Amino acid sequence: MDTSNPAVLVNGDLLRSYVGRRVRTVVQVVRPEAGGLTGRSTDEKQIVVKGQMPASLTTFVEVIGVADSAQSIHAEIVTNFGDTFDTSNFNQLCQLANGDFRHLFI
């Protein structure tokens, strides 16, 4: 059992509170770039992701990595999350996981 290095569930808005910390989020891929991608968070904010990408990207990806600014993440793991994903549910989950129910997560 090891809970020493959790990744906080964030959306665009919450990212700024966790700069320097390990985070995880789901973004819609707007534009793949060299060495990363530009994504749109579930609360419609732009997030730049830098790091190793899977060979091909689906519409949505999960990014786990370290937040290096309020709008960017240095990714450790990028996972394809398919072409359909309920962004509003995920967005609400982020708020719950950082609000009243934080203690269940971090």
Next chain:
Amino acid sequence: MMFSESQFDGGSQIANSPATAAANRDTFGLVPLTIKQISEASQSGDDKSNFSVSGADVVNVTVVGMVSNIVERNTDVTFTLDDGTGKLDCKRWLNEPFDRLQMEDIREGIYVHVDGHLKSFKGEKHVAVFSARPVTNFDEITFHFVACIHNHARTTKVQKAQVDAENINSTPKTPIQNGTNGFVSTISSQTSVPFTLDGVKGVDEMVLAYLQHPANYGIEKGIHTDEVAQKLKLPSKKIMESLRTLENDGLIYSTIDEFHYKACEASN
């Protein structure tokens, strides 16, 4: 999801009668938990083989996370599961052909649902897996975490209800009276009181009381969420959250569309 309402009844029975703990073990369903919750589970019972999370007994758990460190042996497969809140050791005994077959689909780096028995060995917790299946639709991950939250909220609500039942309070509780509306509703007259959590206390009660008011209850097509927000002078977002909670608790339901709600019962 495989968890059901009955497990909570089992949980509350356990709280009142420890002697029947062993007998009730078999009635427990799968409890959705985050790995962080599992790490904080305390051991209860005389033989220290029972676990307790948020005060309720837990035997079988369901966890969703990313697989790593797969080690295949003749008799078993072990792997680590990471759900973002922690890492958990899992062991799948290969007893039946089904076990081997199912584990063939489990590869490094994929997300899986793991159902299993929570166990402890030399102070470390792990899960004896009886089912491991890959996640196919990633909304399942969001759903799992929401289910963990829901399970926690319900378990703590059941306990609070028990504690409150023990401290019988004959004073009826009333919501904050809004001067311009002047509607009054005694919550104690309702059969199921929405015990809410810190931070959302008054709002759920107020929304429910408004919808249960006889005049509003009588409106067949339900009350529009904007009207509720307006009349209670609360932000729409808070109203929507309350409506969702109340709907999940079976106290209200949506009528003609997702913006119209009606209570299941009127207040007296």
